[in-house]
Amino acid sequence: MEDDDRIARLVSRALRDDGHVVERAGTGPDGLDAALANDFDLVVLDLMLPGISGVEILDRLVGSRPDQRVFIISALPEIGIRVACLEAGAADFLVKPFSVAEFVARVRTRMRGPAPGPARRSLSVGPIRLDLRLHRASVDGRPIELSLREFLLLQHLMERAGQACTRDELLADVWGLLFDPGSNVVDVYVRRLRAKLDAPERVETVRNVGYRLLAE
Numbered sequence: 001m002e003d004d005d006r007i008a009r010l011v012s013r014a015l016r017d018d019g020h021v022v023e024r025a026g027t028g029p030d031g032l033d034a035a036l037a038n039d040f041d042l043v044v045l046d047l048m049l050p051g052i053s054g055v056e057i058l059d060r061l062v063g064s065r066p067d068q069r070v071f072i073i074s075a076l077p078e079i080g081i082r083v084a085c086l087e088a089g090a091a092d093f094l095v096k097p098f099s100v101a102e103f104v105a106r107v108r109t110r111m112r113g114p115a116p117g118p119a120r121r122s123l124s125v126g127p128i129r130l131d132l133r134l135h136r137a138s139v140d141g142r143p144i145e146l147s148l149r150e151f152l153l154l155q156h157l158m159e160r161a162g163q164a165c166t167r168d169e170l171l172a173d174v175w176g177l178l179f180d181p182g183s184n185v186v187d188v189y190v191r192r193l194r195a196k197l198d199a200p201e202r203v204e205t206v207r208n209v210g211y212r213l214l215a216e
Helices: 005-019 028-037 053-066 081-089 100-112 150-158 165-175 185-196
Strands: 043-046 068-072 090-093 123-126 128-129 136-139 142-144 204-207 210-213
Touching: 005 043, 005 100, 005 142, 028 053, 028 142, 043 053, 053 081, 068 081, 068 100, 068 165, 081 090, 090 100, 123 150, 128 150, 150 165, 150 185, 165 185, 165 210, 185 204, 185 210
Parallel strands: 043 068, 068 090
Antiparallel strands: 123 128, 128 136, 136 142, 204 210
């Protein structure tokens, strides 16, 4: 879906030359109707369309078809817009002007992989809830203040609730360290996290392994 005829022709020709069958739409309503009425392998979507914005089309498409791959091309360069579209379920985002060769290469890559679907907005284990988009945490509905590392640590434990998490995997996922620096940073942050939850024993020490968040 692209209202700029020059770009639409360029993208269509590049895709056809790469062996794809292409259907064009120049307005938001026409593009949305076509996308919902057909089973396209990939929808290429501009954000600035007449009739319906690309953002609304993305939300409605992913809401109706979570497995639909949507590739955004847009002149809007703001990182917040790109992140929001990717979190809403877009498979990729390319800022105009772009290289046709890069566009085709990215399309090939996205076609090989599964559709991402919308990102999770929240995570809950027992009374603990994380808002993954706003980076907010609560216990039994009571907000708790967490630093970024505390939030990421709790997220890791919640995603693996009931499982033992080693110090090495916590260092890698939360701190981005592929080696143990010889410090007790994990233990320090676990103590801080325990003090902020409803019960310190909710984060259980697994001897000679690491830590586990109780799933109840």
